[in-house]
Amino acid sequence: MTVSEKVSLVREVSAAVGLSAALRMVELPRSTWYYQRRRRAYTAKYRHLRRPLQTIATRHAYGYRRTTTELHERYHFIVNRKVVARLHRCWELRLRRAVRRPKPNPLRHIVLKAGKLANLVAQRKTIRPLEVLYTDFTELCYGGGKARLMALVDEASKVVVGWSLGQSSTTELALEAWEGAKAFLRRHGHPLTRVIVHHDRDPAYTSHDWVGQLLLIDGVRVSYSLQGAKGNVAMESWNGHFKQDNRSFFQEAETIEELRSVVAKRLRYYNQGRRHSTLKDQHPLAYLRGYLRSKAKVIA
Numbered sequence: 001m002t003v004s005e006k007v008s009l010v011r012e013v014s015a016a017v018g019l020s021a022a023l024r025m026v027e028l029p030r031s032t033w034y035y036q037r038r039r040r041a042y043t044a045k046y047r048h049l050r051r052p053l054q055t056i057a058t059r060h061a062y063g064y065r066r067t068t069t070e071l072h073e074r075y076h077f078i079v080n081r082k083v084v085a086r087l088h089r090c091w092e093l094r095l096r097r098a099v100r101r102p103k104p105n106p107l108r109h110i111v112l113k114a115g116k117l118a119n120l121v122a123q124r125k126t127i128r129p130l131e132v133l134y135t136d137f138t139e140l141c142y143g144g145g146k147a148r149l150m151a152l153v154d155e156a157s158k159v160v161v162g163w164s165l166g167q168s169s170t171t172e173l174a175l176e177a178w179e180g181a182k183a184f185l186r187r188h189g190h191p192l193t194r195v196i197v198h199h200d201r202d203p204a205y206t207s208h209d210w211v212g213q214l215l216l217i218d219g220v221r222v223s224y225s226l227q228g229a230k231g232n233v234a235m236e237s238w239n240g241h242f243k244q245d246n247r248s249f250f251q252e253a254e255t256i257e258e259l260r261s262v263v264a265k266r267l268r269y270y271n272q273g274r275r276h277s278t279l280k281d282q283h284p285l286a287y288l289r290g291y292l293r294s295k296a297k298v299i300a
Helices: 002-015 019-026 028-046 046-059 065-073 081-090 091-099 107-117 171-188 209-217 233-252 257-270 284-299
Strands: 132-142 145-154 160-166 196-199 223-224
Touching: 002 019, 002 028, 002 081, 019 028, 028 046, 028 081, 046 081, 046 091, 065 081, 091 132, 107 223, 132 171, 132 233, 132 257, 145 233, 160 171, 160 257, 160 284, 171 209, 209 223, 233 257, 257 284
Parallel strands: 132 196, 196 223
Antiparallel strands: 132 145, 145 160
């Protein structure tokens, strides 16, 4: 709860329960309460200046000195510079001036310019096990809050080959999941150069670290959906089913460490115990091992 929300709540209930009780209830210091009241009274006194100050901050990004001159000459308000400086702080207009348009990501530009060609999966007629891995971040709600899960799921066998769990969707979290996927692929003798990793254009997946690791170092082909979730339906479906099937287990976790343990157990069950009708009623890992054995016999 923000300070402003606490102040509003105290204002609503103080008449009924008393100011001291209301402040204790939301853990708001008395000094902060009176400061916010003085601040509110101050901004109410100069509320006629808010719109012109916002306009000046948006159009010109002036400091309080040039803003004072602009107020006088263009809007005909004669105000002391100290008042303008204080109003900038109260209405957080300095934050508006601090905002800068982010530099364009050249990798995102390349993906957009490639258009449909960026989606390598859509160009394939057949997909064999371990040839295409789908991935995306999804939010897990648990007893202690919210976390982000990233799983890499094989399209053909449905095996989860790698995953990671953290507080937010970052490139570091994505690379952690990829390291697990690499270890899985190597254990099963599958070359990384025959793998396509498909995802959307999340900033983590268009970062230099992600593309550099997968494309340049590991030799993996990277595929992008230009339609967000609509171009990554298989992964969206997997995320939805995994969360639906395990929601009650997640709610029992009070910390992210407990949640990580729960996710690990549920993924082991998913890979090694949950049968799929599309896999001839086998669990994903059994189906994959059967495929790899038959492939080895053909090669032999």
